[in-house]
Amino acid sequence: MQAEKETWNEQQKLLRRALRDPQAFPAALQLFLQQHAMLHSAKMSGAGLWSFEDEVWQDLSEAQARRIFPPDGHSMAWNLWHITRIEDVSMNLLVAGGAQVMLGGRWHEQMKVSARDTGNAMPAAEIAELSASIDLEALRAYRVQVGQQTRAVVQRLCATELHQKVTLVRLQQVLSEGAVRPAAEDVLAYWGGLTIAGLLLMPPTRHSFLHLNEAMRLRK
Secondary structure (H helix, E strand, C coil): CHHHHHHHHHHHHHHHHHHHCHHHHHHHHHHHHHHHHHCCCHHHHCCCCCCHHHHHHCCCCHHHHHCCECCCCECHHHHHHHHHHHHHHHHHHHHCCCCCHHHHCCHHHHHCCCCCCCCCCCCHHHHHHHHHHCCHHHHHHHHHHHHHHHHHHHHCCCHHHCCCECCHHHHHHHHHCCCCCHHHHHHHHHHHCCEHHHHHHHHHHHHHHHHHHHHHHHHC
């Protein structure tokens, strides 16, 4: 797995460079889709690539997935939920200006969770509650749908949009839908400072990679 992770990191550097050059947009799109596929289950893209998520989840028991570990106080289930919510919100509300997959599919009911936000600034008691109650099969199914929707969103982009910033209206929509809690509004300030290219480099790629690394450390 270490070799695959190193390859992913090298490709992330190539993606960063390609996104800066409008002429390289077709190559950037293909690099993004490849990077993104490797951070989701193989089922999501059907691309036949190595899957970091599947490595994390392989032969994992429910008890292991739900266990809270110090010092961060996260579980593997919470990590997967968090990166999926971040991807859903950032790609569908901010990049596409559309609707969250979670709300359209009533996934909060299927996953048996009351939380609608991304999990940033979530108190420890709520993390523990979510980790204990979330339906893990529904969580992974929700993640598949979010990943597929991200790919559809990105493939509709054109090169001229990459250097645009998110509009204030879209940032306000995140708050109005309760997708980010008031205590975590610094996340919105961060997203608001990014271009569309910057968003592609963080929530659905680098951010997911970092949290899957955390989940793998918990697994070990």
